[in-house]
Amino acid sequence: MGFFSDLKDDLSQAVNELMPEEGAEEAEAKKNAEAEEAADDGADAVRETEKAEESSTVNGFDADLGAMLDNVDNLSATKESAYTQPAEKAEMPSSSGKRPSDEVSTLTESMIINGNIATEGALDVRGSIVGNVEALGKLNITGTIQGNSQAAEIYAEGAKITGELKSSGSIKVGQSTVIIGNLYANSAVIAGAIKGDIDVKGPVVLDSSAIVMGDIKSKSVQINNGAVIEGMCSQCYAEVNPTSFFEEIKKMK
Template identity: 45%
Template sequence: MGLFKDFKEDFSQAVNELAPGEEEAKLNETAARKTVNTLGQDVDVKTELSKLDGLLEQVKEEPVVKPVARPVMPQMAVTEPASTMTMKEENKVMSDIPVNETLNTQAAAPQPMISDETSVITQGTALTGDMQTTGSLDIQGTITGNVACNGKLVVTGTINGNSSSSEFFADAAKIEGEVISSGTVKVGAGSVIIGNISATSAVIAGAVKGDIDVQGPVVVDTSAVIMGNIKSRSVQINNGAVIEGFCSQCYADVDIKGLFDAK
Protein backbone atom coordinates (compact mmCIF):
# COMPACT_ATOMS: atom_id res chain seq x y z
CA MET A 1 0.00 0.00 0.00
CA GLY A 2 2.77 2.41 0.81
CA LEU A 3 4.34 1.80 -2.53
CA PHE A 4 1.07 2.44 -4.36
CA LYS A 5 0.49 5.63 -2.41
CA ASP A 6 3.91 6.99 -3.30
CA PHE A 7 3.35 6.12 -6.92
CA LYS A 8 0.05 7.97 -6.97
CA GLU A 9 1.58 11.11 -5.54
CA ASP A 10 4.44 11.02 -8.02
CA PHE A 11 1.97 10.58 -10.88
CA SER A 12 -0.13 13.55 -9.75
CA GLN A 13 2.93 15.73 -9.46
CA ALA A 14 4.05 14.77 -12.96
CA VAL A 15 0.61 15.56 -14.37
CA ASN A 16 0.66 18.98 -12.72
CA GLU A 17 4.07 19.77 -14.13
CA LEU A 18 3.01 18.76 -17.63
CA ALA A 19 -0.21 20.94 -17.62
CA PRO A 20 0.46 24.12 -15.58
CA GLY A 21 -1.90 26.20 -17.80
CA GLU A 22 -5.03 24.49 -16.54
CA GLU A 23 -4.56 25.76 -13.03
CA GLU A 24 -3.89 29.31 -14.31
CA ALA A 25 -7.01 29.09 -16.45
CA LYS A 26 -9.04 28.13 -13.40
CA LEU A 27 -7.64 31.12 -11.51
CA ASN A 28 -8.47 33.53 -14.41
CA GLU A 29 -11.96 32.16 -14.65
CA THR A 30 -12.50 32.67 -10.92
CA ALA A 31 -11.27 36.29 -11.14
CA ALA A 32 -13.56 36.94 -14.10
CA ARG A 33 -16.55 35.60 -12.19
CA LYS A 34 -15.72 37.81 -9.26
CA THR A 35 -15.51 40.88 -11.57
CA VAL A 36 -18.81 40.07 -13.19
CA ASN A 37 -20.42 39.54 -9.85
CA THR A 38 -18.97 42.83 -8.58
CA LEU A 39 -20.40 44.81 -11.50
CA GLY A 40 -23.75 43.11 -11.19
CA GLN A 41 -24.44 44.00 -7.58
CA ASP A 42 -27.89 45.69 -7.74
CA VAL A 43 -26.84 48.44 -10.19
CA ASP A 44 -29.83 50.36 -11.67
CA VAL A 45 -28.66 51.55 -15.05
CA LYS A 46 -31.71 53.81 -15.68
CA THR A 47 -31.23 55.58 -12.36
CA GLU A 48 -27.59 56.26 -13.10
CA LEU A 49 -28.43 57.56 -16.57
CA SER A 50 -31.14 59.83 -15.17
CA LYS A 51 -28.59 61.27 -12.76
CA LEU A 52 -26.25 61.98 -15.64
CA ASP A 53 -29.06 63.68 -17.60
CA GLY A 54 -29.82 65.90 -14.58
CA LEU A 55 -26.22 66.96 -14.35
CA LEU A 56 -26.13 67.79 -18.05
CA GLU A 57 -29.30 69.95 -17.74
CA GLN A 58 -27.81 71.86 -14.81
CA VAL A 59 -24.69 72.55 -16.83
CA LYS A 60 -26.80 73.85 -19.74
CA GLU A 61 -29.02 76.02 -17.52
CA GLU A 62 -26.16 77.74 -15.70
CA PRO A 63 -25.35 80.97 -17.64
CA VAL A 64 -21.85 81.43 -18.80
CA VAL A 65 -20.55 84.65 -17.25
CA LYS A 66 -18.13 86.31 -19.58
CA PRO A 67 -15.67 88.81 -18.19
CA VAL A 68 -16.72 92.36 -19.03
CA ALA A 69 -13.92 94.41 -20.51
CA ARG A 70 -13.73 97.82 -18.88
CA PRO A 71 -13.38 100.69 -21.33
CA VAL A 72 -10.00 102.28 -21.24
CA MET A 73 -10.39 106.01 -20.78
CA PRO A 74 -7.83 108.06 -22.71
CA GLN A 75 -5.52 109.98 -20.49
CA MET A 76 -5.92 113.67 -21.06
CA ALA A 77 -2.82 115.79 -20.97
CA VAL A 78 -2.89 118.04 -17.94
CA THR A 79 -1.72 121.49 -18.82
CA GLU A 80 -1.04 124.19 -16.34
CA PRO A 81 -3.05 127.38 -16.82
CA ALA A 82 -1.15 130.18 -18.47
CA SER A 83 -2.16 132.45 -15.64
CA THR A 84 -4.13 132.25 -12.45
CA MET A 85 -6.38 135.07 -13.65
CA THR A 86 -9.89 134.01 -14.61
CA MET A 87 -11.61 135.01 -17.83
CA LYS A 88 -13.80 137.55 -16.03
CA GLU A 89 -10.79 139.17 -14.42
CA GLU A 90 -8.98 139.30 -17.77
CA ASN A 91 -11.98 140.90 -19.45
CA LYS A 92 -12.22 143.41 -16.63
CA VAL A 93 -8.56 144.33 -16.96
CA MET A 94 -8.88 144.70 -20.72
CA SER A 95 -11.99 146.85 -20.32
CA ASP A 96 -10.15 149.16 -17.90
CA ILE A 97 -7.55 150.00 -20.57
CA PRO A 98 -8.63 152.96 -22.70
CA VAL A 99 -9.06 152.28 -26.38
CA ASN A 100 -6.74 155.13 -27.34
CA GLU A 101 -3.93 153.77 -25.19
CA THR A 102 -4.36 150.33 -26.74
CA LEU A 103 -4.18 151.71 -30.25
CA ASN A 104 -1.20 153.87 -29.39
CA THR A 105 0.62 150.90 -27.91
CA GLN A 106 0.03 148.84 -31.04
CA ALA A 107 0.98 151.70 -33.37
CA ALA A 108 4.10 152.72 -31.44
CA ALA A 109 7.21 151.94 -33.44
CA PRO A 110 9.99 150.10 -31.64
CA GLN A 111 12.87 152.35 -30.61
CA PRO A 112 16.18 151.47 -32.27
CA MET A 113 18.93 150.14 -30.07
CA ILE A 114 21.68 152.71 -29.49
CA SER A 115 25.12 151.52 -28.47
CA ASP A 116 27.68 153.58 -26.58
CA GLU A 117 30.32 153.25 -29.30
CA THR A 118 31.42 156.27 -31.37
CA SER A 119 33.09 155.79 -34.74
CA VAL A 120 35.44 158.57 -35.87
CA ILE A 121 36.31 159.32 -39.48
CA THR A 122 39.45 161.39 -39.11
CA GLN A 123 40.32 164.46 -41.14
CA GLY A 124 42.00 163.59 -44.42
CA THR A 125 40.10 160.29 -44.74
CA ALA A 126 37.84 159.88 -47.78
CA LEU A 127 35.36 157.02 -48.00
CA THR A 128 33.03 156.05 -50.81
CA GLY A 129 29.97 153.99 -49.92
CA ASP A 130 27.13 153.88 -47.44
CA MET A 131 27.80 153.74 -43.71
CA GLN A 132 25.58 152.36 -40.96
CA THR A 133 26.13 151.92 -37.24
CA THR A 134 24.11 151.38 -34.07
CA GLY A 135 26.30 153.87 -32.21
CA SER A 136 27.36 157.44 -32.91
CA LEU A 137 29.48 158.92 -35.72
CA ASP A 138 32.00 161.75 -35.75
CA ILE A 139 32.81 162.60 -39.36
CA GLN A 140 35.81 164.85 -39.81
CA GLY A 141 36.79 163.61 -43.26
CA THR A 142 34.81 163.14 -46.48
CA ILE A 143 32.15 160.51 -47.15
CA THR A 144 30.47 160.00 -50.50
CA GLY A 145 27.38 157.96 -49.73
CA ASN A 146 24.46 157.71 -47.34
CA VAL A 147 25.11 157.73 -43.61
CA ALA A 148 22.83 156.16 -40.99
CA CYS A 149 23.46 155.90 -37.27
CA ASN A 150 21.20 155.22 -34.30
CA GLY A 151 23.10 157.64 -32.09
CA LYS A 152 24.38 161.17 -32.58
CA LEU A 153 25.87 162.30 -35.88
CA VAL A 154 28.49 165.05 -35.62
CA VAL A 155 29.79 166.42 -38.93
CA THR A 156 32.73 168.76 -39.22
CA GLY A 157 33.77 167.45 -42.63
CA THR A 158 31.85 166.71 -45.84
CA ILE A 159 28.96 164.37 -46.66
CA ASN A 160 27.71 163.85 -50.20
CA GLY A 161 24.57 161.87 -49.49
CA ASN A 162 21.58 161.57 -47.24
CA SER A 163 21.96 161.18 -43.48
CA SER A 164 19.69 159.89 -40.71
CA SER A 165 20.31 159.86 -36.98
CA SER A 166 18.68 160.39 -33.59
CA GLU A 167 20.49 163.76 -33.23
CA PHE A 168 22.37 165.85 -35.78
CA PHE A 169 25.02 168.54 -35.28
CA ALA A 170 26.97 170.30 -38.04
CA ASP A 171 29.83 172.71 -37.38
CA ALA A 172 31.57 174.30 -40.37
CA ALA A 173 30.39 171.31 -42.40
CA LYS A 174 29.38 170.88 -46.04
CA ILE A 175 26.49 168.54 -46.73
CA GLU A 176 24.67 167.79 -49.99
CA GLY A 177 21.67 165.65 -49.23
CA GLU A 178 18.69 165.28 -46.95
CA VAL A 179 19.13 165.50 -43.20
CA ILE A 180 16.63 163.41 -41.22
CA SER A 181 16.68 163.20 -37.45
CA SER A 182 14.29 161.78 -34.86
CA GLY A 183 15.53 164.44 -32.43
CA THR A 184 17.17 167.84 -32.70
CA VAL A 185 19.05 169.30 -35.69
CA LYS A 186 21.67 171.97 -35.00
CA VAL A 187 23.36 173.73 -37.88
CA GLY A 188 26.27 175.83 -36.63
CA ALA A 189 27.74 178.97 -38.14
CA GLY A 190 29.87 178.34 -41.24
CA SER A 191 27.94 175.16 -42.18
CA VAL A 192 26.27 174.80 -45.60
CA ILE A 193 23.49 172.28 -46.19
CA ILE A 194 21.92 171.77 -49.61
CA GLY A 195 18.93 169.61 -48.95
CA ASN A 196 15.75 169.32 -46.93
CA ILE A 197 15.78 169.03 -43.14
CA SER A 198 13.28 166.95 -41.11
CA ALA A 199 13.38 166.81 -37.31
CA THR A 200 11.40 167.37 -34.10
CA SER A 201 13.20 170.66 -33.34
CA ALA A 202 15.86 172.73 -35.05
CA VAL A 203 18.35 175.54 -34.42
CA ILE A 204 19.73 177.11 -37.60
CA ALA A 205 22.78 179.36 -37.51
CA GLY A 206 24.30 178.41 -40.87
CA ALA A 207 23.14 178.38 -44.49
CA VAL A 208 20.39 176.02 -45.62
CA LYS A 209 19.07 175.66 -49.17
CA GLY A 210 16.00 173.52 -48.82
CA ASP A 211 12.73 173.14 -46.95
CA ILE A 212 12.70 172.74 -43.17
CA ASP A 213 9.93 170.48 -41.77
CA VAL A 214 9.98 170.39 -37.98
CA GLN A 215 7.20 169.10 -35.71
CA GLY A 216 8.34 171.35 -32.84
CA PRO A 217 9.96 174.76 -32.53
CA VAL A 218 12.49 176.30 -34.92
CA VAL A 219 15.02 178.93 -33.92
CA VAL A 220 16.62 180.95 -36.73
CA ASP A 221 19.71 182.66 -35.39
CA THR A 222 21.22 185.96 -36.51
CA SER A 223 23.81 184.39 -38.84
CA ALA A 224 21.29 182.10 -40.54
CA VAL A 225 20.49 182.21 -44.26
CA ILE A 226 17.59 180.04 -45.39
CA MET A 227 16.35 179.58 -48.95
CA GLY A 228 13.26 177.50 -48.53
CA ASN A 229 9.98 177.16 -46.71
CA ILE A 230 9.73 176.52 -42.98
CA LYS A 231 6.97 174.36 -41.52
CA SER A 232 6.95 174.16 -37.75
CA ARG A 233 4.88 174.42 -34.60
CA SER A 234 6.49 177.73 -33.69
CA VAL A 235 9.34 179.82 -35.11
CA GLN A 236 11.72 182.32 -33.56
CA ILE A 237 13.60 184.56 -35.96
CA ASN A 238 16.41 186.58 -34.46
CA ASN A 239 17.32 190.01 -35.79
CA GLY A 240 19.67 189.79 -38.77
CA ALA A 241 18.51 186.42 -40.11
CA VAL A 242 17.71 186.10 -43.82
CA ILE A 243 14.82 183.93 -44.94
CA GLU A 244 13.73 183.61 -48.56
CA GLY A 245 10.61 181.53 -48.38
CA PHE A 246 7.39 181.07 -46.48
CA CYS A 247 6.98 180.35 -42.79
CA SER A 248 4.02 178.22 -41.74
CA GLN A 249 3.08 177.19 -38.21
CA CYS A 250 0.88 174.38 -39.49
CA TYR A 251 1.69 172.18 -36.47
CA ALA A 252 0.41 174.74 -33.97
CA ASP A 253 -2.47 173.90 -31.63
CA VAL A 254 -4.44 176.98 -32.74
CA ASP A 255 -7.28 176.38 -35.20
CA ILE A 256 -6.61 179.30 -37.52
CA LYS A 257 -9.34 178.48 -40.03
CA GLY A 258 -11.89 178.10 -37.27
CA LEU A 259 -11.16 181.58 -35.96
CA PHE A 260 -11.98 183.24 -39.28
CA ASP A 261 -14.93 181.02 -40.12
CA ALA A 262 -16.69 181.74 -36.81
CA LYS A 263 -19.56 184.24 -37.04
Protein backbone atom coordinates in the same frame (compact mmCIF):
# COMPACT_ATOMS: atom_id res chain seq x y z
CA MET B 1 -0.10 24.23 36.08
CA GLY B 2 1.32 26.43 38.82
CA PHE B 3 4.64 26.73 36.99
CA PHE B 4 3.01 27.99 33.76
CA SER B 5 0.86 30.41 35.67
CA ASP B 6 3.86 31.94 37.38
CA LEU B 7 5.74 32.16 34.04
CA LYS B 8 2.80 33.99 32.47
CA ASP B 9 2.71 36.48 35.28
CA ASP B 10 6.44 37.06 34.97
CA LEU B 11 6.14 37.69 31.21
CA SER B 12 3.24 40.09 31.73
CA GLN B 13 5.20 42.01 34.33
CA ALA B 14 8.22 42.17 32.03
CA VAL B 15 6.04 43.45 29.19
CA ASN B 16 4.50 46.05 31.43
CA GLU B 17 7.93 47.17 32.54
CA LEU B 18 9.14 47.50 28.90
CA MET B 19 6.05 49.33 27.53
CA PRO B 20 6.42 52.54 29.56
CA GLU B 21 10.03 52.90 28.40
CA GLU B 22 8.98 52.51 24.73
CA GLY B 23 6.16 55.06 25.26
CA ALA B 24 8.59 57.46 26.83
CA GLU B 25 10.91 57.11 23.88
CA GLU B 26 8.06 57.74 21.46
CA ALA B 27 6.92 60.75 23.47
CA GLU B 28 10.46 62.08 23.53
CA ALA B 29 10.81 61.56 19.79
CA LYS B 30 7.48 63.27 19.19
CA LYS B 31 8.52 66.14 21.41
CA ASN B 32 11.80 66.52 19.54
CA ALA B 33 9.96 66.42 16.22
CA GLU B 34 7.58 69.10 17.39
CA ALA B 35 10.51 71.20 18.59
CA GLU B 36 12.25 70.81 15.26
CA GLU B 37 9.05 71.72 13.43
CA ALA B 38 8.60 74.74 15.63
CA ALA B 39 12.21 75.74 14.98
CA ASP B 40 11.66 75.35 11.24
CA ASP B 41 8.51 77.47 11.46
CA GLY B 42 10.42 80.12 13.38
CA ALA B 43 13.19 80.12 10.80
CA ASP B 44 10.63 80.41 8.03
CA ALA B 45 8.99 83.33 9.85
CA VAL B 46 12.34 85.03 10.26
CA ARG B 47 13.10 84.56 6.58
CA GLU B 48 9.68 85.94 5.62
CA THR B 49 10.26 88.97 7.88
CA GLU B 50 13.70 89.55 6.37
CA LYS B 51 12.25 89.27 2.87
CA ALA B 52 9.49 91.73 3.76
CA GLU B 53 12.00 94.16 5.24
CA GLU B 54 14.28 93.77 2.22
CA SER B 55 11.35 94.32 -0.14
CA SER B 56 10.28 97.37 1.85
CA THR B 57 13.82 98.72 1.75
CA VAL B 58 14.10 98.12 -1.98
CA ASN B 59 10.71 99.70 -2.61
CA GLY B 60 11.63 102.66 -0.43
CA PHE B 61 14.94 103.03 -2.25
CA ASP B 62 13.14 102.86 -5.59
CA ALA B 63 10.65 105.47 -4.42
CA ASP B 64 13.45 107.76 -3.21
CA LEU B 65 15.35 107.21 -6.43
CA GLY B 66 12.24 108.00 -8.45
CA ALA B 67 11.70 111.21 -6.48
CA MET B 68 15.34 112.18 -7.03
CA LEU B 69 15.01 111.58 -10.77
CA ASP B 70 11.82 113.64 -10.86
CA ASN B 71 13.62 116.49 -9.08
CA VAL B 72 16.50 116.25 -11.55
CA ASP B 73 14.05 116.34 -14.48
CA ASN B 74 12.24 119.33 -13.00
CA LEU B 75 15.53 121.15 -12.40
CA SER B 76 16.68 120.40 -15.95
CA ALA B 77 13.37 121.63 -17.36
CA THR B 78 13.63 124.81 -15.27
CA LYS B 79 17.17 125.49 -16.44
CA GLU B 80 16.27 124.74 -20.05
CA SER B 81 13.30 127.10 -19.93
CA ALA B 82 15.48 129.75 -18.29
CA TYR B 83 18.08 129.46 -21.05
CA THR B 84 15.62 129.13 -23.92
CA GLN B 85 13.33 132.00 -22.99
CA PRO B 86 14.48 135.11 -24.73
CA ALA B 87 15.06 138.24 -22.84
CA GLU B 88 12.72 141.12 -23.45
CA LYS B 89 14.09 144.05 -25.47
CA ALA B 90 13.29 147.62 -24.61
CA GLU B 91 11.38 149.66 -27.17
CA MET B 92 13.68 151.93 -29.12
CA PRO B 93 12.96 155.17 -30.96
CA SER B 94 14.63 153.93 -34.15
CA SER B 95 12.51 152.49 -36.95
CA SER B 96 14.64 149.32 -37.04
CA GLY B 97 13.85 148.54 -33.40
CA LYS B 98 17.53 148.28 -32.47
CA ARG B 99 18.98 149.79 -29.33
CA PRO B 100 21.68 152.47 -29.70
CA SER B 101 25.06 151.54 -28.25
CA ASP B 102 27.49 153.80 -26.38
CA GLU B 103 30.17 153.27 -29.00
CA VAL B 104 31.44 156.35 -30.87
CA SER B 105 32.97 155.87 -34.33
CA THR B 106 35.23 158.58 -35.73
CA LEU B 107 35.98 159.31 -39.36
CA THR B 108 39.20 161.31 -39.28
CA GLU B 109 40.02 164.31 -41.49
CA SER B 110 42.21 162.31 -43.87
CA MET B 111 39.64 159.60 -44.55
CA ILE B 112 37.44 159.53 -47.67
CA ILE B 113 34.67 156.92 -47.92
CA ASN B 114 32.73 156.14 -51.08
CA GLY B 115 29.68 154.19 -49.94
CA ASN B 116 26.96 154.09 -47.31
CA ILE B 117 27.71 154.01 -43.57
CA ALA B 118 25.49 152.61 -40.80
CA THR B 119 26.26 152.34 -37.10
CA GLU B 120 24.32 151.42 -33.96
CA GLY B 121 26.25 154.01 -31.95
CA ALA B 122 27.31 157.62 -32.43
CA LEU B 123 29.33 158.84 -35.42
CA ASP B 124 31.80 161.71 -35.66
CA VAL B 125 32.40 162.69 -39.29
CA ARG B 126 35.51 164.79 -39.78
CA GLY B 127 36.49 163.49 -43.21
CA SER B 128 34.49 163.06 -46.41
CA ILE B 129 31.68 160.64 -47.22
CA VAL B 130 30.05 160.09 -50.59
CA GLY B 131 27.02 158.04 -49.63
CA ASN B 132 24.17 157.83 -47.15
CA VAL B 133 24.82 157.93 -43.40
CA GLU B 134 22.67 156.32 -40.69
CA ALA B 135 23.40 156.36 -36.96
CA LEU B 136 21.19 155.24 -34.09
CA GLY B 137 23.07 157.63 -31.81
CA LYS B 138 24.24 161.20 -32.32
CA LEU B 139 25.77 162.35 -35.60
CA ASN B 140 28.43 165.08 -35.42
CA ILE B 141 29.48 166.53 -38.77
CA THR B 142 32.47 168.80 -39.23
CA GLY B 143 33.51 167.37 -42.60
CA THR B 144 31.73 166.78 -45.90
CA ILE B 145 28.78 164.52 -46.72
CA GLN B 146 27.25 164.00 -50.16
CA GLY B 147 24.19 161.91 -49.40
CA ASN B 148 21.22 161.66 -47.07
CA SER B 149 21.86 161.51 -43.32
CA GLN B 150 19.68 160.11 -40.54
CA ALA B 151 20.34 159.98 -36.77
CA ALA B 152 18.78 160.42 -33.34
CA GLU B 153 20.41 163.87 -33.12
CA ILE B 154 22.41 165.83 -35.69
CA TYR B 155 24.93 168.60 -35.04
CA ALA B 156 26.78 170.25 -37.91
CA GLU B 157 29.55 172.81 -37.38
CA GLY B 158 31.60 174.14 -40.30
CA ALA B 159 30.23 171.29 -42.43
CA LYS B 160 29.42 171.03 -46.13
CA ILE B 161 26.36 168.80 -46.70
CA THR B 162 24.49 167.95 -49.88
CA GLY B 163 21.45 165.84 -49.08
CA GLU B 164 18.54 165.54 -46.67
CA LEU B 165 18.94 165.55 -42.89
CA LYS B 166 16.44 163.57 -40.81
CA SER B 167 16.43 163.37 -37.03
CA SER B 168 14.05 161.83 -34.49
CA GLY B 169 15.26 164.54 -32.07
CA SER B 170 16.91 167.86 -32.77
CA ILE B 171 19.05 169.33 -35.56
CA LYS B 172 21.57 172.05 -34.79
CA VAL B 173 23.22 173.84 -37.69
CA GLY B 174 26.21 175.87 -36.59
CA GLN B 175 27.69 178.98 -38.15
CA SER B 176 29.68 178.56 -41.40
CA THR B 177 27.76 175.34 -42.17
CA VAL B 178 26.22 175.07 -45.65
CA ILE B 179 23.43 172.57 -46.32
CA ILE B 180 21.76 171.97 -49.68
CA GLY B 181 18.80 169.76 -48.87
CA ASN B 182 15.66 169.50 -46.78
CA LEU B 183 15.58 169.21 -42.96
CA TYR B 184 13.18 167.02 -40.94
CA ALA B 185 13.25 166.99 -37.12
CA ASN B 186 11.31 167.60 -33.91
CA SER B 187 13.21 170.81 -33.18
CA ALA B 188 15.85 172.90 -34.95
CA VAL B 189 18.33 175.66 -34.18
CA ILE B 190 19.87 177.21 -37.28
CA ALA B 191 22.83 179.56 -37.47
CA GLY B 192 24.20 178.52 -40.87
CA ALA B 193 22.98 178.57 -44.48
CA ILE B 194 20.29 176.20 -45.77
CA LYS B 195 18.91 175.88 -49.29
CA GLY B 196 15.91 173.62 -48.82
CA ASP B 197 12.65 173.26 -46.95
CA ILE B 198 12.52 172.91 -43.17
CA ASP B 199 9.83 170.61 -41.70
CA VAL B 200 9.94 170.55 -37.89
CA LYS B 201 7.18 169.26 -35.59
CA GLY B 202 8.30 171.54 -32.75
CA PRO B 203 10.00 174.92 -32.48
CA VAL B 204 12.47 176.45 -34.95
CA VAL B 205 15.01 179.08 -33.90
CA LEU B 206 16.80 181.15 -36.56
CA ASP B 207 19.91 182.84 -35.22
CA SER B 208 21.10 186.21 -36.47
CA SER B 209 23.59 184.55 -38.85
CA ALA B 210 21.02 182.19 -40.39
CA ILE B 211 20.29 182.20 -44.12
CA VAL B 212 17.33 180.09 -45.27
CA MET B 213 16.18 179.72 -48.88
CA GLY B 214 13.08 177.58 -48.61
CA ASP B 215 9.77 177.13 -46.83
CA ILE B 216 9.54 176.57 -43.09
CA LYS B 217 6.86 174.41 -41.46
CA SER B 218 6.90 174.28 -37.67
CA LYS B 219 4.92 174.56 -34.47
CA SER B 220 6.56 177.88 -33.70
CA VAL B 221 9.38 179.96 -35.16
CA GLN B 222 11.74 182.45 -33.57
CA ILE B 223 13.58 184.75 -35.96
CA ASN B 224 16.42 186.72 -34.45
CA ASN B 225 17.40 190.12 -35.85
CA GLY B 226 19.71 189.71 -38.82
CA ALA B 227 18.37 186.34 -40.06
CA VAL B 228 17.52 186.18 -43.76
CA ILE B 229 14.61 184.08 -45.08
CA GLU B 230 13.46 183.66 -48.66
CA GLY B 231 10.38 181.49 -48.48
CA MET B 232 7.13 180.97 -46.63
CA CYS B 233 6.77 180.39 -42.91
CA SER B 234 3.83 178.29 -41.75
CA GLN B 235 3.09 177.28 -38.16
CA CYS B 236 0.94 174.39 -39.37
CA TYR B 237 1.80 172.28 -36.27
CA ALA B 238 0.62 174.95 -33.84
CA GLU B 239 -2.22 174.21 -31.44
CA VAL B 240 -4.27 177.03 -32.98
CA ASN B 241 -5.35 176.71 -36.61
CA PRO B 242 -5.69 180.22 -38.08
CA THR B 243 -8.12 179.13 -40.80
CA SER B 244 -10.48 177.51 -38.29
CA PHE B 245 -10.14 180.49 -35.98
CA PHE B 246 -11.31 183.02 -38.58
CA GLU B 247 -14.05 180.72 -39.77
CA GLU B 248 -15.41 180.70 -36.24
CA ILE B 249 -15.18 184.52 -36.22
CA LYS B 250 -17.31 184.68 -39.42
CA LYS B 251 -19.95 182.44 -37.87
CA MET B 252 -20.21 184.70 -34.85
CA LYS B 253 -21.02 187.77 -37.01
